[in-house]
Amino acid sequence: MDIGRAFNYPRNDPGWVTKMLILGVVSVVPILNLAGFGYMIEGLRRVARGDDSALPEWDNFGGYFSDGLRILVTYLVYALPLLLILGVFIGITIASGEHGDSLGLLGLLVNLFQLFWQFVLWVVWPALVIQVAFRPGWGVGFDFGALMGTVTRNVGAYVMALVMTVAFGILGSVGILACGVGVLITAPYAQMCTAHLFAQLAQGNLDQVHPAEYS
Numbered sequence: 237m238d239i240g241r242a243f244n245y246p247r248n249d250p251g252w253v254t255k256m257l258i259l260g261v262v263s264v265v266p267i268l269n270l271a272g273f274g275y276m277i278e279g280l281r282r283v284a285r286g287d288d289s290a291l292p293e294w295d296n297f298g299g300y301f302s303d304g305l306r307i308l309v310t311y312l313v314y315a316l317p318l319l320l321i322l323g324v325f326i327g328i329t330i331a332s333g334e335h336g337d338s339l340g341l342l343g344l345l346v347n348l349f350q351l352f353w354q355f356v357l358w359v360v361w362p363a364l365v366i367q368v369a370f371r372p373g374w375g376v377g378f379d380f381g382a383l384m385g386t387v388t389r390n391v392g393a394y395v396m397a398l399v400m401t402v403a404f405g406i407l408g409s410v411g412i413l414a415c416g417v418g419v420l421i422t423a424p425y426a427q428m429c430t431a432h433l434f435a436q437l438a439q440g441n442l443d444q445v446h447p448a449e450y451s
């Protein structure tokens with residue numbers, strides 16, 4: 237796992253500032269922000285093929301949007317157990333009209349499950365993105381064998397990628413300090429650094445995903 241290459245990836249492109257600004261603006265617009273996820277996926281594909289000399293062009297907005305939509309739908313399906321339990325708890329709370337000890341215990345259990353499920357979603361996120369990036373269709377994110385293959389093939393690299401997603405996330409939030417405007421650069425920069433890390437994971441799982449399909 238080459239962290240330095242991932243960090244420098246966006247700046248390899250002479251026009252990186254313009255492309256990051258476009259990504260930043262797209263990412264803050266509801267619905268359109270799905271294209272931002274798709275743009276990240278396209279960068280992931282290119283790096284996995286060995287091309288990290290430049291960022292993708294903004295010339296396939298529809299394709300980027302479609303990829304982002306597949307990511308969203310897949311993620312929402314994975315989040316359904318959490319959403320269902322939260323909905324049931326809220327319904328019980330409203331119906332009871334009180335907050336006794338039993339509801340307090342139930343609330344604690346719900347919070348524990350929420351923390352657990354959010355942790356699970358965080359762990360599988362890189363593998364999920366890789367599957368959607370390199371395999372067509374809407375059900376590829378539910379190929380659990382392939383997902384686990386990506387997670388377990390190189391556990392050390394996978395854990396490092398998880399840790400660095402947090403680090404890059406912190407980097408992305410730094411732009412908020414500049415009256416919020418800087419986040420239009422730092423957040424997308426961090427996003428593309430993360431794309432490079434995920435691409436490095438994909439390069440070690442070529443029998444699980446198929447970059448050739450996107451050549």
